[in-house]
Amino acid sequence: MTENDRCAKVEQYIGEIKGGLRPAMKITVIGMVHSNPKSFAVTLLCDPVDANKDVGLLLTVNFSDKSITRNARIGGKWGREEKNIPYFPFTAGDTFKMELLCEHQQIRVLVDGRQFCDFTHRIQALNLVKALQITGDIKLTKVA
Numbered sequence: 001m002t003e004n005d006r007c008a009k010v011e012q013y014i015g016e017i018k019g020g021l022r023p024a025m026k027i028t029v030i031g032m033v034h035s036n037p038k039s040f041a042v043t044l045l046c047d048p049v050d051a052n053k054d055v056g057l058l059l060t061v062n063f064s065d066k067s068i069t070r071n072a073r074i075g076g077k078w079g080r081e082e083k084n085i086p087y088f089p090f091t092a093g094d095t096f097k098m099e100l101l102c103e104h105q106q107i108r109v110l111v112d113g114r115q116f117c118d119f120t121h122r123i124q125a126l127n128l129v130k131a132l133q134i135t136g137d138i139k140l141t142k143v144a
Contacts, residue, residue: 020127040136
């Protein structure tokens, strides 16, 4: 067993959204939560190289307080956090499927096929959202 096998590896994924985000587009993330997770984040970025640029959606899953926070950053300023959730859908060691459905007014988030929450677009020019970033205590199986 190597040192890496004992330490939980933090997953880091970044992928281009060709042509930018647009209505009717669906992003699917399938993965497995680590056995002792702290958090993971799914981020829709305007610039995958410059992390200080605008963020269309930052969705942070926190296991310690079983919260899921959504926010966006426009012009270098973070907006108001949205925290209301109907239930906490993630379990340590379990697989999950998260779908981000881009609609005209919002991003609809489904977890394991169930409607979970909506996030109203704060960046009006959706095509400026050009990358998907996933980080944290999960092992990705598929991103499409």
